[in-house]
Amino acid sequence: MSNLPLIPHAPGEQPVEIATDGAYITVLYKLANFRCEQKVMFVSEQDGTTIKVTARPVDMNPSVVAACDCKFNLSAKVGPFDSGSYTVKVFHQTDNYGSPSETSEVGSANVTVASTSPQ
Numbered sequence: 001m002s003n004l005p006l007i008p009h010a011p012g013e014q015p016v017e018i019a020t021d022g023a024y025i026t027v028l029y030k031l032a033n034f035r036c037e038q039k040v041m042f043v044s045e046q047d048g049t050t051i052k053v054t055a056r057p058v059d060m061n062p063s064v065v066a067a068c069d070c071k072f073n074l075s076a077k078v079g080p081f082d083s084g085s086y087t088v089k090v091f092h093q094t095d096n097y098g099s100p101s102e103t104s105e106v107g108s109a110n111v112t113v114a115s116t117s118p119q
Contacts, residue, residue, distance in 0.1 A: 016107030
């Protein structure tokens, strides 16, 4: 995962871009809102042809947090996956500081992963 320069998205446009790269899927989550100075990671899981990718704080139970929120452009490359068609859903999860963690879907796309085996 990397922190990229801020890239705004148009109003009404989903804040994620999802693409394939061989057997991998890349996710760009634009203007993700997390606490300033908070380390963030992506967690992925697969259930059949659905791949769930969640951006979440590394520390889900912080004892001290910054008194501000910041926007980040985050990217991740997940996989490898077998050849085929998948639905990728991207989620945003908050930490448990002050209230229970909340998870919301921020975007999705249908993608096709190409075979990476030699022909």
